[in-house]
Amino acid sequence: MQKLKTPDLQLLHDTNAPESINAQDHPFAVQGLTVAYHHKPVLWGVSYSAPKGCLTAIIGPNGAGKSTFLKAALGLIPKLSGETKVFGAPIKKALKNIAYVPQRSAVDWDFPATAIDVVLMGLYGQIGWFRWPSRKHRETALNCLKSVGMQDFANRQIGQLSGGQQQRVFLARALAQDAEMYLMDEPFAGVDAATEKAIVMVLRKLVADGKTVLVVHHDLETVRDYYSHILLLNGQHIADGPVETTFTSENLQKAYGGRLASTQLDGLSQASGA
Amino acid sequence: MDIFLQFDLPSILLGSLAALACGLLGNFLVLRKQALMGDAISHVVLPGIVLGFLFSHETGSWPMMIGAGAAAIFAVLLIELIRRVGNVEPGAAMGVVFTTMFAAGVVVLEQSGTAGVHLDVEHALYGNLESAIWLDAYTLSDLWNLEVLATLPESIKQLFVVNLLVIAFIMLFFKELKISSFDPLLSASLGFSPKWLGLSLIVMVAIAAVAAFSAVGSILVIAMFICPAATARLLTDNLKVQLFISGIASLSAGLFGYLLAAFGPGLLGYEISVSAAGMIAVVAGLQQVLAMLFAPQYGVVMRRRRQKVHANI
Numbered sequence: 001m002q003k004l005k006t007p008d009l010q011l012l013h014d015t016n017a018p019e020s021i022n023a024q025d026h027p028f029a030v031q032g033l034t035v036a037y038h039h040k041p042v043l044w045g046v047s048y049s050a051p052k053g054c055l056t057a058i059i060g061p062n063g064a065g066k067s068t069f070l071k072a073a074l075g076l077i078p079k080l081s082g083e084t085k086v087f088g089a090p091i092k093k094a095l096k097n098i099a100y101v102p103q104r105s106a107v108d109w110d111f112p113a114t115a116i117d118v119v120l121m122g123l124y125g126q127i128g129w130f131r132w133p134s135r136k137h138r139e140t141a142l143n144c145l146k147s148v149g150m151q152d153f154a155n156r157q158i159g160q161l162s163g164g165q166q167q168r169v170f171l172a173r174a175l176a177q178d179a180e181m182y183l184m185d186e187p188f189a190g191v192d193a194a195t196e197k198a199i200v201m202v203l204r205k206l207v208a209d210g211k212t213v214l215v216v217h218h219d220l221e222t223v224r225d226y227y228s229h230i231l232l233l234n235g236q237h238i239a240d241g242p243v244e245t246t247f248t249s250e251n252l253q254k255a256y257g258g259r260l261a262s263t264q265l266d267g268l269s270q271a272s273g274a
Numbered sequence: 275m276d277i278f279l280q281f282d283l284p285s286i287l288l289g290s291l292a293a294l295a296c297g298l299l300g301n302f303l304v305l306r307k308q309a310l311m312g313d314a315i316s317h318v319v320l321p322g323i324v325l326g327f328l329f330s331h332e333t334g335s336w337p338m339m340i341g342a343g344a345a346a347i348f349a350v351l352l353i354e355l356i357r358r359v360g361n362v363e364p365g366a367a368m369g370v371v372f373t374t375m376f377a378a379g380v381v382v383l384e385q386s387g388t389a390g391v392h393l394d395v396e397h398a399l400y401g402n403l404e405s406a407i408w409l410d411a412y413t414l415s416d417l418w419n420l421e422v423l424a425t426l427p428e429s430i431k432q433l434f435v436v437n438l439l440v441i442a443f444i445m446l447f448f449k450e451l452k453i454s455s456f457d458p459l460l461s462a463s464l465g466f467s468p469k470w471l472g473l474s475l476i477v478m479v480a481i482a483a484v485a486a487f488s489a490v491g492s493i494l495v496i497a498m499f500i501c502p503a504a505t506a507r508l509l510t511d512n513l514k515v516q517l518f519i520s521g522i523a524s525l526s527a528g529l530f531g532y533l534l535a536a537f538g539p540g541l542l543g544y545e546i547s548v549s550a551a552g553m554i555a556v557v558a559g560l561q562q563v564l565a566m567l568f569a570p571q572y573g574v575v576m577r578r579r580r581q582k583v584h585a586n587i
Contacts, residue, residue: 098463100463102460107457112305112507112512112513113456117513121453121457124453124464124466125464125465129466177464
């Protein structure tokens with residue numbers, strides 16, 4: 001046994017060496033992700049690596065498994081197979097590098113907490129066990145609220161905020177986490193125009209700061225304006241890459257099938273010229 | 275005065291401290307939508323209590339507490355197992371586990387011959403608040419005489435320690451309990467395991483339930499887990515303030531519940547007094563009703579009034 005093991009280890013070591021150099025370019029690499037709900041498969045063997053420092057939209061029809069992809073890749077829900085590496089490290093050890101913004105419906109907004117309380121939660125990881133947030137932490141949290149235009153609502157109970165304001169609080173909390181990688185599940189769902197604008201500005205700022213951002217997005221009309229890259233899903237990996245080369249009527253047809261009229265497809269893929 | 279010190283004060287202390295321990299922890303149960311977990315745990319701990327009693331042969335002892343804690347952990351694991359293997363909803367799994375374990379506790383109680391000695395089914399259900407007496411106390415100055423204080427009933431001393439434990443637990447883990455109750459996913463990703471925090475909360479609940487159990491009985495423990503927290507929630511949007519208010523509501527339910535039970539019927543001309551444990555739960559329920567009606571933000575009255583103002587505009 002011992003004799004057999006040694007060359008194996010050597011082999012592992014050798015193959016790992018070049019990978020660990022490349023790992024710096026892969027903030028979020030998913031390999032062969034398969035997920036099923038009650039024996040009904042939702043995702044089949046999806047492999048994908050998010051381009052570093054880019055703003056990427058995950059698009060696909062309803063039930064394409066976009067949210068499931070994020071949650072399963074993060075290990076928040078059970079999966080049948082697949083693994084996620086963050087800069088080459090297994091996801092479990094790298095969760096602190098990742099800020100995940102769930103759908104708004106994921107939490108109970110009647111909870112006795114104010115906007116700033118929720119943003120402070122993003123700092124709990126830094127604060128550590130047993131310690132209470134200090135004045136400095138409150139200042140940081142307030143700054144995060146400022147960057148989403150919510151500083152005036154810091155002491156408002158979260159249930160008394162509008163849907164768009166709640167979404168911005170979630171975003172501010174993700175900012176407070178100061179992560180390398182941001183994963184957002186439909187941040188634009190049901191928000192007002194002011195919030196949409198504020199979110200886009202924050203996303204651009206994050207990318208300008210060198211962060212990698214992955215957003216589940218629904219509105220095909222705005223994909224070209226907001227994002228530089230896309231990942232197309234429909235239960236399986238359809239395509240990924242820069243918007244110019246990947247957001248084509250051919251790929252959209254593959255992902256959406258008959259659900260998009262051909263005139264719609266033409267309109268979307270030609271909008272690039274404008 | 276000495277009658278008050280010897281008979282009434284110990285009961286008031288016992289009731290209030292039992293209410294406080296449960297009431298404080300109840301905040302987190304209510305926030306986690308696990309309010310019935312308090313009920314489940316207070317039943318589930320019975321076999322643990324009985325085994326602890328068989329082991330140590332005294333009531334209100336720490337072996338009973340340990341047995342109860344172990345029974346609670348066992349129950350939580352069993353509920354989780356049934357939920358996963360049986361693919362049933364958590365409420366159903368909880369129902370199966372807590373009735374079965376409670377029944378097992380009753381069987382052991384009846385079979386072991388402990389029934390009717392110190393630990394009987396009736397007391398397990400309704401509590402035995404009035405049995406607390408403090409014969410060494412004669413004057414008010416005894417309240418700060420350490421030697422006399424040392425003669426306080428064991429159950430009161432134990433509840434005092436349990437309250438210290440509960441308060442320390444909440445202060446140490448306040449932030450962790452808060453985040454894991456509000457957003458378990460974020461909590462997990464930041465390294466605060468909601469599973470372990472949930473389990474330690476349940477163990478604390480079990481300890482409080484057992485300590486309160488001899489005072490107010492297992493049926494009424496549930497009232498103390500839910501009412502003060504639900505009352506406090508209606509009065510504030512700040513979790514720290516909510517904890518504080520729930521503490522005051524618990525203590526006052528213990529105090530006024532006992533006073534009403536002991537002296538209320540006398541004032542009405544009856545010669546009897548009613549069950550203090552029952553009255554404490556009634557007072558806790560009344561507090562809740564009052565809060566529902568008159569809370570400044572969420573009360574029915576103020577909401578009506580605001581609607582009227584809106585309508586007039």
